[in-house]
Amino acid sequence: MTTPQTTLPPAHTEAPGNLAAQLATLVERRGWTDRPAFHQGHSSFTHGEVHDLAARAATVLADHGVRPGHRVLLALPDSVTWVTAFLATARLGAVAVLVNPELPADDHAFMAEDTGAALCVTGPGLDDRFPHRTRLGADQLVALTRTAAPTTTAHQVDAHTPLYIQYTSGTTGRPKGVVHGHGDPKTYHDLIGRRLLRITPDDVTLSVSKLFFAYGFGNAFAFPLFSGSSAVLVDRRPNPAAVDELVVRHRVTLLYSVPSAYAALVADRAGGHTACFASVRAAISAGEGMPAGVGAQLTELLGAPVLEQIGSTEAGHAFCANSFLHNRPGTVGRPVPGFEVELRDRAGHPVPDGEEGELWTRGPTLTPGYLNRPEETGRALVGGWLNTRDLARREPDGTFTHLGRADDMEMVGGITVSPLEVESVLRTHPAVAEVAVVAVTDRLGASRLRAFVVPATPVPTGLEEELVRLARDHLAAFKVPRSVSFVTSLPRTPTGKLRRHLVRQGAW
Incomplete structure (x- = not known):
């Protein structure tokens, strides 16, 4: 242009x-x-x-x-x-x-x-x-x-006039439109970009997460434009080799990605590209929990700190984050300035430090609600607080450790996926009697979708390929299972409900 x-x-x-x-x-x-x-x-x-x-x-x-x-x-x-x-x-x-x-x-x-x-x-x-x-x-x-x-x-x-709508998946698989106002992007920059990440006009950003996601929107749109810095825009998700090349060509200083992509970068380190990252002063990670050991390997590879954080489409960007001043690997850090974070039990009562609870937050960029979804808005936003449906534990130093989701949603590559939507597609195949789709960790520590299928008949030749193709024809690429396992049964409660946590563990 x-x-x-x-x-x-x-x-x-x-x-x-x-x-x-x-x-x-x-x-x-x-x-x-x-x-x-x-x-x-x-x-x-x-x-x-x-x-x-x-x-x-x-x-x-x-x-x-x-x-x-x-x-x-x-x-x-x-x-x-x-x-x-x-x-x-x-x-x-x-x-x-x-x-x-x-x-x-x-x-x-x-x-x-x-x-x-x-x-x-x-x-x-x-x-x-x-x-x-x-x-x-x-x-x-x-x-x-x-x-x-x-x-x-x-x-x-004014600052509250609607500016943009981003979609996030609901538990039924149907996306919900999240509304944000004209004042929100500046707030993302002021609270996170300027205060926590200390972005200056000399910084160069590369965000693997795309602009249409809340994480990528802050990283590669709001932060550069409000700080006078620059961002590298890539039309497709870059693989490790492409990340190397882009970092070197543009002397990238801030690298934003999700744990699965960082795990792939670490696994590719045998290519001898450590020197490529001499310009990087920090790597920021969000979207899902960092696999054990990957954060330390990534820090060694980049020669720079890895700052984990957690956010949501409803909050617009991160509401809890590590920073240069306070960075505790393995946690998602402390509440972003201007935000409050609480852990509550299912009855809505606060839980003490060291115990697991559901993560609630409120702050200046919290959405006023979902587009055309008053009932769902009422369930998620209560008294000015957002129920994120994330599980976490507060540590004695005030940092939070993320423990996964409170619902059946799966997190893959930093994107929330409804397994129910994937399962409904796979069930349309006549050879499928039952199916459960979960995120499993591969040998690199990355989350991948796997379908566990109870076949209606003896497994015909090529059924795995047919099911993957079926999903690819009807679903977005990130919702397509990477593999299919054939099992004789799925774990269920006496009332017939799927024990999804056992499917994730393969423990039945």
Whole structure:
């Protein structure tokens, strides 16, 4: 994406509560106009270019009917186009709907319907999606932006005006839309990026987690734009070799990923790439628990601390985290400044230090609720507190140790997956009598989905491949089991309920 000039929209027309206006004004005031903001492939884009492109893209979106309050669905890979489309949506006072572009068509259709999307901006391979909605391809947006005049006036909003919606899976497998406001991204940066990670304009970020996830959104969007630093954007999840190359090429200082990807990086260390990470000053980990031993190996490999944290889509980013000042490996650290964290039993009563409890949190960026889900909002948000459904233990030094989930959700590669959804697909195969899908740990310490299947008949040749193919045809890639084990029965209670914890352990 290129532009003939990099003049920012006039500061006097900016609306101070509007995120796009806040950032454009900040760039001018701090003198960051010519500093790099994003690296994509072999190109770099300055902060000035990004905000100029966003102002022009806002004109394109307005020409396609986008008005204040409208929802604009972004089904795009990580790219400068993603960033400018988001900022353009914000400038117009519309609401961005952030979705994984690799989701199945049914999930995309549901999200478009659930949000009432007025416009869908789509990436490669999605030309046939959203047939009943106005659609704008990424290439079209880029081409039209080059010649569009900038939208210089940002729509007036306040910090609580809805800015974006991200989806998180529910226990039934149906995703829930989580709403966040214009003031939230700055708060992510102020509380986490600036205070805990000490990000400066000289930092270069590489986030394996993508922009459409809460973790990646803070890492590679909010932190760079509010700090004057830069981020490397990659359209696909990089493998260990790609991470090496990107870190060296861009001299990455902050590496964000999930434990399973870090485990793969450690396992690949025989390639002799330790020197590649000389520029890295910290690795941040979230999404699931770090496998035993991997954190220490990663610290040795990088020659830099590993800072574990925990967050949620509902909180927008991390609410409990380790930092440079207080880092206790094996824990998710202490509450982020501005957040409170409590552990409660099932009756809602606080539990003492050293005992397991359900993790509740409240803080400044907690969502006001789920889109179109008042009952589920009422169950998850009680008295201003969020029941995360995570299990944890508070240590005497005030840090928290994460102990897994309180429900049946599985965590794979930092993404929460409903096994019920996967099981319902696999049960459609006539050779499947019963099935349970759980996350198991492989030899590298990474979590992988495995399906345990009770066959209806003697196992026919090629059944494992057929089941994996069936899942791949109907589910997002991260929900597809990596392996299938055939068993004679599944562990159940006397009332017939599945003992999923025993399936995870293989202890029946």
